[in-house]
Amino acid sequence: MASVEKWVGFGSAMAGVGLLWSRMPEHVHEEARYIISSLVPMVMSYFNPYEQITISEHGEERYRRNKMFDAVSTYLSSVCAGGASKLKAELRNNRKDEPLITLDENQEVADTFEGARMWWRLYPKASRNKGVVTVSLMPGDADEPRCFRLVFHRRHRHLVLNSYLPSVVRHWRELTEKNRQRRLFTNHTKDRKSEWTHVPYNPPTTFDMLAMDPDKKYEIVNDLTAFLEGEDYHSKVGKAWKRGYLLYGPPGTGKSTMIGAMANFLGYDVYDLDLTSVKNNADLRKLFLDTTDKSIIVIEDIDAIEVELTTKRKGKKAANGNEINGDNHVRIEFSDKYDDKGEVTLSGLLSFVDGLWSACGSERIFVFTTNHVDRLDPALIRPGRMDKHIEMSYCRFEAFKMLAKSYLDITEHSLFCEIGRLLDETNTTPADVADNLIPRGKRNDEISQLLDEAPADVANNLSLRYKRKRDRDADECLKGLVEILKKARVESTTPPIN
Numbered sequence: 028m029a030s031v032e033k034w035v036g037f038g039s040a041m042a043g044v045g046l047l048w049s050r051m052p053e054h055v056h057e058e059a060r061y062i063i064s065s066l067v068p069m070v071m072s073y074f075n076p077y078e079q080i081t082i083s084e085h086g087e088e089r090y091r092r093n094k095m096f097d098a099v100s101t102y103l104s105s106v107c108a109g110g111a112s113k114l115k116a117e118l119r120n121n122r123k124d125e126p127l128i129t130l131d132e133n134q135e136v137a138d139t140f141e142g143a144r145m146w147w148r149l150y151p152k153a154s155r156n157k158g159v160v161t162v163s164l165m166p167g168d169a170d171e172p173r174c175f176r177l178v179f180h181r182r183h184r185h186l187v188l189n190s191y192l193p194s195v196v197r198h199w200r201e202l203t204e205k206n207r208q209r210r211l212f213t214n215h216t217k218d219r220k221s222e223w224t225h226v227p228y229n230p231p232t233t234f235d236m237l238a239m240d241p242d243k244k245y246e247i248v249n250d251l252t253a254f255l256e257g258e259d260y261h262s263k264v265g266k267a268w269k270r271g272y273l274l275y276g277p278p279g280t281g282k283s284t285m286i287g288a289m290a291n292f293l294g295y296d297v298y299d300l301d302l303t304s305v306k307n308n309a310d311l312r313k314l315f316l317d318t319t320d321k322s323i324i325v326i327e328d329i330d331a332i333e334v335e336l337t338t339k340r341k342g343k344k345a346a347n348g349n350e351i352n353g354d355n356h357v358r359i360e361f362s363d364k365y366d367d368k369g370e371v372t373l374s375g376l377l378s379f380v381d382g383l384w385s386a387c388g389s390e391r392i393f394v395f396t397t398n399h400v401d402r403l404d405p406a407l408i409r410p411g412r413m414d415k416h417i418e419m420s421y422c423r424f425e426a427f428k429m430l431a432k433s434y435l436d437i438t439e440h441s442l443f444c445e446i447g448r449l450l451d452e453t454n455t456t457p458a459d460v461a462d463n464l465i466p467r468g469k470r471n472d473e474i475s476q477l478l479d480e481a482p483a484d485v486a487n488n489l490s491l492r493y494k495r496k497r498d499r500d501a502d503e504c505l506k507g508l509v510e511i512l513k514k515a516r517v518e519s520t521t522p523p524i525n
């Protein structure tokens with residue numbers, strides 16, 4: 028990094044200073060020590076021509092993840108990780124079979140930018156107070172987060188700040204757009220701190236496959252499209268760029284499937300928030316602030332959680348009109364006074380949906396799901412809070428046709444009319460219908476894959492066999508479905524025996 032002669036000269040000078048020091052009388056030492064302690068940093072910085080920039084995993088507020096850290100991590104993985112001897116690999120996308128390579132901790136790599144040489148190193152998480160017990164309400168307070176350190180010659184300072192680092196960010200944005208592997212996050216508690224962990228996420232459903240009323244589906248797709256293109260609109264009207272959806276309906280009507288379709292459509296990550304493992308509002312705040320932009324934040328079965336949240340309000344009436352008290356519901360101490368230290372509160376949750384904290388971050392979709400919309404606290408569903416209330420209902424004929432197309436690859440059949448009538452007379456969920464449309468033996472989609480891969484003459488033969496098999500499967504499945512629906516109709520009209 029610097030010429031050897033220069034450092035040899037510096038070493039000899041230091042040796043001379045040491046000799047002089049040992050010969051000084053004792054009383055001179057005190058004053059000299061003071062002068063030296065103020066001079067050393069100046070001398071060191073004069074002799075050391077290198078400067079450094081630290082990029083910590085969490086920002087100044089410590090709540091917030093530092094996007095610059097992610098940018099550097101991605102940049103180093105793609106540009107110069109090849110120069111490191113210790114790397115880490117993980118499989119990010121099972122479909123592509125391409126491992127994600129990242130720099131291991133304490134590894135140094137060099138990079139060159141417009142002729143300037145610089146060095147990066149990833150430092151691991153470190154305890155801030157070694158040997159001291161820290162009591163902190165703020166999660167992660169006792170730890171110094173992981174950080175990247177960039178070292179460069181001071182003559183490149185301008186270049187690094189004005190060109191190199193912005194180019195790292197640009198590179199990161201381009202790369203993440205191109206190779207984005209969507210992730211499914213879930214929260215858990217480790218060492219009494221809440222944090223997110225994630226797995227690669229490739230939901231198989233698209234809106235084409237989602238069985239529901241076509242007009243309703245069209246409306247949702249339009250709404251999401253307007254949201255995606257809504258940056259200017261939101262800044263013009265001064266609204267946070269976020270949207271809330273409440274999905275409600277019986278189990279098996281496709282609420283989770285809809286979330287997968289939304290994630291596919293938007294290209295967003297999904298954060299599946301488990302409120303039962305969040306300690307208090309401070310914890311919840313940290314989790315929310317740790318989510319990235321362009322994400323869907325999901326709270327499933329909000330009614331179950333919400334009963335716990337609302338029971339803390341003394342004397343509150345439940346949906347059935349009964350007064351809720353501490354004796355017949357889960358008891359969790361709750362009051363606004365202890366908002367931050369006690370438990371998660373409904374107001375704490377709502378402050379992120381449309382309150383003060385909702386302005387932190389943009390391009391967020393909140394999705395709450397429930398099987399019992401009638402049990403929800405009015406505060407949660409009042410107009411303007413969740414932007415869209417979407418009912419996921421039982422399977423009717425239009426939805427059935429979509430399932431028949433996806434599962435059996437057919438658009439018509441002699442049994443369609445009868446099935447349509449039976450679906451109107453029974454309350455059958457799309458999940459139950461879908462269950463009966465899976466052919467036994469080799470699946471149709473596997474066969475069509477075989478067809479794609481076979482040479483032309485074999486493919487012709489296979490194609491004929493495929494059609495015959497598809498028709499046989501459809502006959503078999505639809506006959507089975509008719510039987511199931513007839514049975515369901517009988518059950519729904521037979522009064523229960525007391």
Ligand SMILES: Nc1ncnc2c1ncn2[C@@H]1O[C@H](COP(=O)(O)OP(=O)(O)OP(=O)(O)O)[C@@H](O)[C@H]1O
Pocket residue numbers: 236237238239276277278279280281282283284285398419456457458459461
């Ligand atoms: N509307 C639908 N369109 C397509 N497939 C569906 C639909 N509804 C259900 N299914 C099928 O049924 C399975 C279960 O549905 P899903 O988990 O989405 O229902 P849910 O409403 O979220 O149920 P729960 O309330 O129990 O979580 C899905 O994996 C999917 O295969």
